[in-house]
Amino acid sequence: MFIAAMAAVAVGIFALAACGNDDDGAMAGPPPKTERDAYTKWYVQQALDRYEETGRQATIDYYNNEAGSNDQWYVFIIDANSGIGVAHATIPSRIGFNSAQRVDITGYAYGRDLVDSDESGHWVDYVFYNPQTDTGGTKHTWAIRRGDLIFGSGWYEDTYPVPRPTKAEPGSYTRAFVEDVIWFYESNGRSALIDHLDSPDSTDPPSVDGQWYGFAVDLDGVVLAHPTVPDNVGQTLHEILGATPEGLAAADEMVTATETGKWVDYVYLNPQSGQQETKHTWIVKRDDILIASGWYETG
Template sequence: MMAQQKTNRWFRAVIAAVALLAALGLVAAACSDDDGTAAPPPKTERDAYTQWYVQQALERYDDTGRQATIDYYNNEAGADDQWYVFIMDANTGFLVAHATIPSRVGTNSGERVDITGHAYGPLLRASPESGHWVDYVFYNPQTDTGGTKHTWAIRQDDLVFASGWYEDSYPIPRPTKSEPGSYTRTFVEDAVWFYESNGRDALIDHFNSPNSTDPSSVDGQWYGFVVDLNGVVLAHPTTPDYVGQTVHEILGDTPEGLAAADGMVAATETGTWVEYLSRNPQSGERETKHTWVVKRDEILIASGWYESG
């Protein structure tokens, strides 16, 4: 009788163990996709989702190779809501893939500086194999405005794979016209983000019309203009006759004007201020103009404010 009870207890224990293993198997299956890969974290866990998203790109690279991965992430398949993958050559800093802004492919992102002056490009380029976070202000293609972006970047061989998420609001209050210097920088910043989203030709067309909006090409005394690296004006909404001329020809009637033209064509991605006398289209008078110039790839994007007296 005792032997039979022991046998029954042993049998029940085995059944319980099998049931437990089966339950664990169901839980594991529920936590995986149909193909057996780990399911993504919820997008509300933005750090975790970003790291998972970049990991998918690394696994694709391991499975399909360099060129197939680059081709995949050079189209919209490489984007998911606010998340998108971009890939940088760690040796040169040049982008080889960008899922949402194709005009950036072939440009040097390893030297990028955001509108606050933060040099985030070198940090991305120096990403370790263990990965790290890089924060900077950047254009959000979903909201068509700027925000602080938190990017997870990790190196694999000679490539850096990265993606990030955006803060829900603009990082700082937008300045008003009572702060002309800050307002000017924001005016140029909006033009830069338009360029990042739409490309060179669209920006030139946009600023060759005085009626363009979103962003405005003209806003009172503020207007945007575009110059190439040789100083040739490509777009000007208030004085179309300037298009095709160089800034040296336009400003060169005084030594101060020539110096300002030199400073303009020497502008970097960090941005620079130049000052010169120019006709204020609102007052019709020659006034001191304070112009903020930012280099992006092969063009200079600028705007300024006037100071009378």
């Protein structure tokens, strides 16, 4: 009878343990990907568990390659104290730069909200490059802090977050043109961006589209890439625009652009008309590079 009683107790304990595993999810598999919020939280939890089991550096090393991605989901890790990205499974160019300064195309400074995540976690929604579709989309990110690291992953809306502007809206079209170039940079890095913009025949996104062309400048104002005037590469904005006081002022303005972006107006050659016209340039800082394009106005 004693043996039977002990067996019954053991069965009862096993049943309770099994129920406990169902309740806390420790032994459960992932939610279906159709439950995108739940799957995202589960996916981030796998990174947290790895951090607890293997430590900081091993976790960073693991998520700095494609092992840390699954379809549209990928893990990124930010140092909570500095805001610097330390791991990114799909966009290695994000590593080493300040994520706290990130601003999306709508002007939302989402980077600060990511870095300010606490141990309870929260959702941060913003417009970002989708590596799967090679375009931008609204991203819903679950971000949570463990120790001195922020862990995040998210899912994307299926469509572009705002109606794509047309050339009939030159200001809005210019901003979208620049954002497409920025997303190329996010995905491929600095060297690939320079090669892309140095060719007038580049596509996906185009480096040149009628009067619109993208160009890149370093933080000292030295032109890094230019598809329509290759002689500009290596020159400073002061050298290119310095024939007038207004041009010098515009050159100074451009190098002060932030992640939020700014408009700078000056007179410059329109490659389509061959005339000197007022150019309205939208310029945005990303890490240690300035990315720009503009539209021309006669008169």
